[in-house]
Amino acid sequence: ADSPNYQWPSPQYDTLEALLYEGRRGDGSNLASIQHPCRNRPDSNASIGGEWLRFAFHDMSTHDIDDGSGGLDGSLVYELDRPANFGNAFTRSVSDFEVYPNKYISRSDVIAVAAVFSVASCGGPIIPFRGGRIDAWQAGRMGTPEPQEDIATHTNIFKRAGFNAQEMIKMVACGHTMGSVRSSDFPAMVPPGPNPAVDRFINFDSTPEFDNLVVTEYLDGTTQNPLVIDANKTMVSDLRIFSMDSNDTMRSIASPDAFATECQNILERMINVVPHGVSLTQEITLLPAKVHDVQLTFERNKFVFKSSLRLLQPLDKKLNKDRKVTILWCDRYGDAQNCKGTTRTSIPSTTLQEDPDLSPMTKRQGYNFVNYNFIVPVDASLSISKFWFEVDEKDGKPATVYNNGGDGYVMDQDQLLFVPTLSRADARAITRRGGFSGSNDTFTKTYTIVAAVRDGSNPSRVYAEAHDFAIHKFPAPFNTTIDLKPNSSIPAMQGYSFYSASLDDEGFQLTLDIHSVGSDGKTYTEDFRQTAFLDNTPYYPPTAVTNTAKSPSPSWRLIDGWLTIRRSICGSLVAGLLLRTLL
Numbered sequence: 001a002d003s004p005n006y007q008w009p010s011p012q013y014d015t016l017e018a019l020l021y022e023g024r025r026g027d028g029s030n031l032a033s034i035q036h037p038c039r040n041r042p043d044s045n046a047s048i049g050g051e052w053l054r055f056a057f058h059d060m061s062t063h064d065i066d067d068g069s070g071g072l073d074g075s076l077v078y079e080l081d082r083p084a085n086f087g088n089a090f091t092r093s094v095s096d097f098e099v100y101p102n103k104y105i106s107r108s109d110v111i112a113v114a115a116v117f118s119v120a121s122c123g124g125p126i127i128p129f130r131g132g133r134i135d136a137w138q139a140g141r142m143g144t145p146e147p148q149e150d151i152a153t154h155t156n157i158f159k160r161a162g163f164n165a166q167e168m169i170k171m172v173a174c175g176h177t178m179g180s181v182r183s184s185d186f187p188a189m190v191p192p193g194p195n196p197a198v199d200r201f202i203n204f205d206s207t208p209e210f211d212n213l214v215v216t217e218y219l220d221g222t223t224q225n226p227l228v229i230d231a232n233k234t235m236v237s238d239l240r241i242f243s244m245d246s247n248d249t250m251r252s253i254a255s256p257d258a259f260a261t262e263c264q265n266i267l268e269r270m271i272n273v274v275p276h277g278v279s280l281t282q283e284i285t286l287l288p289a290k291v292h293d294v295q296l297t298f299e300r301n302k303f304v305f306k307s308s309l310r311l312l313q314p315l316d317k318k319l320n321k322d323r324k325v326t327i328l329w330c331d332r333y334g335d336a337q338n339c340k341g342t343t344r345t346s347i348p349s350t351t352l353q354e355d356p357d358l359s360p361m362t363k364r365q366g367y368n369f370v371n372y373n374f375i376v377p378v379d380a381s382l383s384i385s386k387f388w389f390e391v392d393e394k395d396g397k398p399a400t401v402y403n404n405g406g407d408g409y410v411m412d413q414d415q416l417l418f419v420p421t422l423s424r425a426d427a428r429a430i431t432r433r434g435g436f437s438g439s440n441d442t443f444t445k446t447y448t449i450v451a452a453v454r455d456g457s458n459p460s461r462v463y464a465e466a467h468d469f470a471i472h473k474f475p476a477p478f479n480t481t482i483d484l485k486p487n488s489s490i491p492a493m494q495g496y497s498f499y500s501a502s503l504d505d506e507g508f509q510l511t512l513d514i515h516s517v518g519s520d521g522k523t524y525t526e527d528f529r530q531t532a533f534l535d536n537t538p539y540y541p542p543t544a545v546t547n548t549a550k551s552p553s554p555s556w557r558l559i560d561g562w563l564t565i566r567r568s569i570c571g572s573l574v575a576g577l578l579l580r581t582l583l
């Protein structure tokens with residue numbers, strides 16, 4: 001029932017998988033939904049997918065296959081003053097992307113994901129995605145193609161980046177099936193309307209979708225693509241490129257299937273062009289069952305264990321409301337440690353069927369998600385060593401067990417715990433940075449972070465590494481290390497005492513790796529803890545626990561599982577809006 005080639009915990013995989021298939025980062029802010037379903041900008045009417053796909057190409061296009069420099073490395077954000085990268089489309093895309101990078105997802109991974117979303121959302125092929133790109137923090141070399149350049153220059157630019165002439169033809173055709181040439185950037189090709197503040201667009205082909213019409217309309221002579229038919233023959237770069245081999249390549253990709261297959265290949269290669277020395281992850285595929293948001297912590301003075309199980313729901317089937325999902329776990333200490341004699345079980349605190357349009361990647365595969373969210377009370381003196389899940393469809397067949405390939409989901413430590421609900425973020429000062437469109441103001445926030453340390457571990461040091469890669473205009477990543485000190489204003493409870501520290505950050509996505517160095521010399525770590533909600537974390541009381549000698553008792557009733565869905569949707573919407581307003 002678990003996934004092959006994947007073992008929990010794999011934080012980089014998990015984080016990339018969530019962005020790709022849920023479209024969002026940890027706090028629910030959704031990147032995909034800016035563009036999906038194949039949207040235009042509500043104000044300017046520009047194709048967002050067109051802008052994002054072009055962004056990825058321009059970032060990639062300066063790669064030099066010989067010296068290994070450039071490629072998809074996010075350097076484009078520092079190159080927006082260049083003529084090839086000029087215009088509103090690029091600045092808008094940077095604003096779209098800016099809050100998403102973090103310790104496990106680079107800015108260049110976000111750019112690649114955005115290109116993949118655009119193509120999938122507009123009906124094109126599913127481009128296989130790998131993560132692990134490494135960001136540049138300064139501008140790179142010059143050399144992005146512009147339409148007035150001749151065919152030899154274009155051929156050389158693509159050759160330098162590692163693509164031959166045929167591949168250039170395919171890549172340009174696969175790009176120029178979406179979006180348009182716009183009057184604000186090329187007024188001679190696209191005459192502005194009466195109000196120059198309102199952009200006019202001429203699409204490359206007659207549909208906004210990702211389809212083969214860019215090829216067929218070119219071949220049958222009906223194309224309105226300005227880069228083919230413009231009266232100024234200097235500007236017709238698509239005509240020069242498409243016709244350079246007597247249209248052989250264009251004819252070879254004219255059918256819908258050939259176009260989809262060839263574009264899938266060439267665009268996958270395009271997003272995987274990275275500086276030498278960068279190695280990408282394995283392909284990030286959709287996990288059929290995913291355990292996420294696992295946290296042992298204190299909430300309202302109660303010691304609780306939180307976790308979520310995400311299952312796939314085929315879009316053409318109704319969710320089975322008789323399904324019973326159970327969490328099971330073992331004590332870490334005491335007579336019943338490691339489930340000797342007693343296994344503890346409980347039921348979801350909330351169940352949430354997600355919006356099928358969270359990400360085009362999941363929708364195109366025919367699924368959406370159902371999340372079973374668990375909050376169970378734990379006796380701190382017994383704690384928890386491992387957990388797993390059973391899913392009983394109540395259809396007479398045996399329940400499916402999700403146990404991480406047999407080992408269970410093992411809690412590696414309980415000596416140091418992050419306590420979001422006792423932590424807080426206070427907006428402090430406004431930073432003015434000028435630059436991209438939209439607001440140029442960001443708030444510096446003061447974070448007070450609280451961790452719980454288990455009695456007896458007597459750490460010689462408790463400290464946090466704080467990271468933020470999502471900073472307006474990307475001046476530099478924020479990385480700092482700060483010591484947490486015992487905080488006696490928070491009374492010790494249930495065998496834990498509290499440590500805290502404060503720090504300032506002006507970015508959009510502070511995450512914490514908190515460590516304690518125990519008296520045994522071991523370092524205990526809470527990795528990649530999010531700070532989006534902290535003391536605004538929506539509160540749900542823990543559910544009741546059943547103790548059982550063997551398998552869970554069949555006699556429970558699903559308490560208010562379905563009623564709470566609505567509450568939890570409202571909760572996350574409110575929280576999402578709140579965050580947007582705060583940012």
Ligand code: HEM
Nearest residue numbers: 050051053054057145146147171172175179180181182185
């Ligand atoms: C010699 C190579 C290329 C040249 C000279 C070129 C030129 C252009 C020009 C002049 C525009 C109009 C931009 C505007 O009006 O603001 C454009 C748009 C676009 N290009 Fe290219 N392009 C090339 C290759 C590519 C490639 C390889 C891709 C992607 C695979 C691509 C994707 C796009 C997209 C999606 C748009 C639409 C942007 C939007 O709607 O905002 N281009 N290109």
